[in-house]
Amino acid sequence: MIVSPAFSGKRYAVLGLARSGLTSVETLLESGADVVAWDAREEARAACDGRATLADPLAMDLTGFAGVVVSPGVPLNRHPIGPHAASFGVPVIGDIELFALARPSLPTHRVVGITGTNGKSTTTALVHHLIKAAGIPTRMGGNIGLPVLGQDPLPEGGVYVLELSSYQIDLTYSLQADVAALINLSPDHLDRYDGFDAYAASKARLFALQRAEQHAVFGRGDPHTLRIAGEVSGSRPGDLVQIVDPNAIAGQAAWPSLQGPHNLQNAAIAIAIVSALGIGEDVWRKGLESFVGLPHRMERVAEAGGVLFINDSKATNPASTAPALGAFPRIHWILGGLPKGDDLDECAPYFEHVVQAYTIGEAGPRFAEILDPIMPVQRSEMLCDAVRHAMDAAKPGEVIMLSPACASFDQFRNFEARGDSFRQIVEALIADRDAPCPTGDGA
Numbered sequence: 001m002i003v004s005p006a007f008s009g010k011r012y013a014v015l016g017l018a019r020s021g022l023t024s025v026e027t028l029l030e031s032g033a034d035v036v037a038w039d040a041r042e043e044a045r046a047a048c049d050g051r052a053t054l055a056d057p058l059a060m061d062l063t064g065f066a067g068v069v070v071s072p073g074v075p076l077n078r079h080p081i082g083p084h085a086a087s088f089g090v091p092v093i094g095d096i097e098l099f100a101l102a103r104p105s106l107p108t109h110r111v112v113g114i115t116g117t118n119g120k121s122t123t124t125a126l127v128h129h130l131i132k133a134a135g136i137p138t139r140m141g142g143n144i145g146l147p148v149l150g151q152d153p154l155p156e157g158g159v160y161v162l163e164l165s166s167y168q169i170d171l172t173y174s175l176q177a178d179v180a181a182l183i184n185l186s187p188d189h190l191d192r193y194d195g196f197d198a199y200a201a202s203k204a205r206l207f208a209l210q211r212a213e214q215h216a217v218f219g220r221g222d223p224h225t226l227r228i229a230g231e232v233s234g235s236r237p238g239d240l241v242q243i244v245d246p247n248a249i250a251g252q253a254a255w256p257s258l259q260g261p262h263n264l265q266n267a268a269i270a271i272a273i274v275s276a277l278g279i280g281e282d283v284w285r286k287g288l289e290s291f292v293g294l295p296h297r298m299e300r301v302a303e304a305g306g307v308l309f310i311n312d313s314k315a316t317n318p319a320s321t322a323p324a325l326g327a328f329p330r331i332h333w334i335l336g337g338l339p340k341g342d343d344l345d346e347c348a349p350y351f352e353h354v355v356q357a358y359t360i361g362e363a364g365p366r367f368a369e370i371l372d373p374i375m376p377v378q379r380s381e382m383l384c385d386a387v388r389h390a391m392d393a394a395k396p397g398e399v400i401m402l403s404p405a406c407a408s409f410d411q412f413r414n415f416e417a418r419g420d421s422f423r424q425i426v427e428a429l430i431a432d433r434d435a436p437c438p439t440g441d442g443a
Contacts, residue, residue: 001027002149004102008032011064013057015081016071017044020095023147024069025052027098036060057081062088069093072143072167075192094171096164099148101174107156112273113142113175115164115203116183116219118320119266120144123183124163125294126258126270131159133287134279143168159277166202167192172209179276180206181217181269185224186319186346196224204228212236215276218243219265242276244268251285257293257300260327296419298324304430306396312403313419318346321405325350330398332356332390334383337406337418339363344370344405351375356393358386362410383411383418384437387425391433400426 001023010033014025017039025048028035037052039045045054057068058081068085070092076082085092103111114124121144128140137155141148142162154160162177185200193199207216207228216236218229220243233241246268252258258267267288274284293299299311310328315321317340325331325347336359344367356376359368360383368377378393380386383402390400402422412418424438 001030002099002102002106002151002153003027003031004105005031006101006105007066007098010034010066012036012067012069013060013062013065014038014052014069015057016074017041017047018071018073020147020149021069021071022047023150024095024098027102027149028069031102033066058084062090065090067091067093067097069095069098070171072165072171076170077192077194091173092171093173094168095147095149096142096162096168096175097172099160100172100176102149106153107158109154109156109158109160110178110277111175112159112161112277113164113177113180113206114162114183114269114273115166115169115181115206116225117186118317118323119183119262119269120163120165121294121314122263122297123181123266123269124161126266126288126291127273128161129291130270130274130279130284130287131161131277133290134274134283136277136279164206166199169205170202175206175209176211176214177206177209179215179217179273180210181273182206182225182228183219183266183269184221184319185228186222186317187341200224200228204231207232214240215273216241217269217272217276219269220244221265242272244272251288255288255291257291257298258288260298260323262323262326263298296415298327299419301423302426302430307391307394308399309426310399310401310403311419311422312401313408313415313422315403315405316340316407316415318344318405321403322347322350324401324403325353328399328401329353330355332358332394332398332400334358334360334380334386334390334400334402334422335405336360336364336367337362337404337408337412338410339366339406342366347405355398356390358390360386360411361404361406363406367405382437383421384425387422387429388433391429 013036035052036055037048038056131138137158139151140161143165144163216232246264249268296313301311302309312324333354357371358378358380368379371377378389408415408418428435
C-alpha cells in the first residue's frame with residue numbers, strides 16, 4: 001500500500017467505508033495519522049473498530065482536521081457533510097487527493113489521468129497495457145480496478161494510470177497529471193450537477209489542475225470536448241495539446257478487441273497518451289494487437305453457428321450504446337433496464353445496423369414504442385427470453401449484442417451482474433436450446 005509522511009500526526013475523518021474509503025483509512029493509519037471513521041453500516045464500521053475512532057463526522061467539531069475523506073458515491077450537492085466541513089474550514093476530499101498529497105514522498109514517477117463520459121475504462125486499460133508492453137512499471141487505479149492507495153508504490157520511472165470520474169475530480173485539488181485526457185462529453189450524472197455545463201466544468205478541472213508544461217489530449221467527437229480543448233490550448237504551448245484524429249490511425253482490423261468507431265477513438269487517445277510518455281509506434285502497434293478488452297464492454301463471450309455474442313452491459317446510457325451499434329453491420333440488439341432518459345436519439349444514426357431489437361426491463365415498453373415504427377421488435381421483458389428469441393432469429397454472420405442503454409438496477413444489482421448473467425445464459429443455451437435459464441440476478 002502507499003503510505004506517506006505527509007499524513008503523519010494529522011487528523012482526518014473518513015466517511016463511507018466501502019473499498020476506497022477503507023483503503024484510505026488503512027493508508028492514513030499506516031502513515032501515522034489520527035483517523036475518525038464512519039459508515040452507516042455496522043458491518044463496515046467493524047473493520048475499523050479498535051484501530052480508528054468510530055464517530056460520525058457530521059456530529060463532530062472538525063476544528064483542526066486536515067480533511068474529510070468521502071467516497072465518490074457521496075452526492076456532495078445533497079449531502080450535509082460539505083457545508084458541515086466548510087463551517088470549520090476543512091476540505092472535503094477523496095482518495096485521489098490523498099494519492100496526490102502522497103506523491104512527493106514516492107519514487108519519481110508520472111501520472112496519466114483519463115476522463116470522459118464514455119470509454120474511460122477501455123482507454124485506461126489500454127494505456128496501462130501499452131505501458132506494460134513497453135516494459136515500464138505501471139499501476140492502474142482510480143475508477144477502475146483496485147484503489148490506487150491500496151497498491152504497492154511503483155519503483156522510480158513508473159507510471160500510474162488513473163481512470164477519473166467527475167466525482168473523483170471534484171474531490172481532488174492537488175493532482176497534476178503529467179498527461180491528462182478527455183475522451184468525450186455527453187449528458188450523464190445530471191442528478192449530481194446543476195445542469196450539463198456544471199458537469200462539463202467538473203471534467204475540465206482535470207486540466208486546470210495541471211501545470212503549463214504538462215500534456216493534454218482530447219477527442220474530437222463532440223463540440224463540448226472541443227470547446228474545452230480550445231480553452232486549454234490558449235493557456236499552454238500548442239505542442240502539448242493534442243486533439244486526436246482517429247481516421248489518421250490505420251490498422252484497426254488487426255485489433256480484435258478494439259472494433260467499432262468508438263474503439264478507434266479510444267485507441268487514438270491511448271496512442272497520443274503513450275506517445276507523450278515516449279513510447280514508440282513499434283511498441284504500441286504490437287500492444288494494440290495483443291490487448292484483450294474489459295469484461296462487459298464489447299466483450300466477445302461466444303461464437304456459435306457463425307453468430308457472435310457480444311456483452312456490452314457497461315453501456316448504461318444511449319451515448320455509450322450508440323458506437324457499439326456502429327461496430328457491426330447486422331445486429332440483434334438486446335436493450336432496456338432502468339432508463340436514464342426517455343429517448344434513444346443518440347443511437348438513431350446506427351438503427352440501420354439493427355436486424356431486430358429485443359426489449360427488456362423497466363424501459364422495455366417505452367423503447368419498443370420508439371423502435372416499432374423503425375425495425376422489428378420483440379418485447380421480451382426478461383434477459384433470458386431476449387437471448388432465446390435472438391438465437392432463434394440470428395443467421396450466420398450476424399451478432400447478438402447486449403448493449404442496454406440503461407442502468408441495471410431494475411433487475412440486477414449492477415451492470416457486472418447483468419453481463420455475467422448474459423454470459424451464463426448464452427453458454428447454457430448454446431449447449432442446449434431447451435435448457436432452463438441459469439439462476440441469478442434477473443436471469
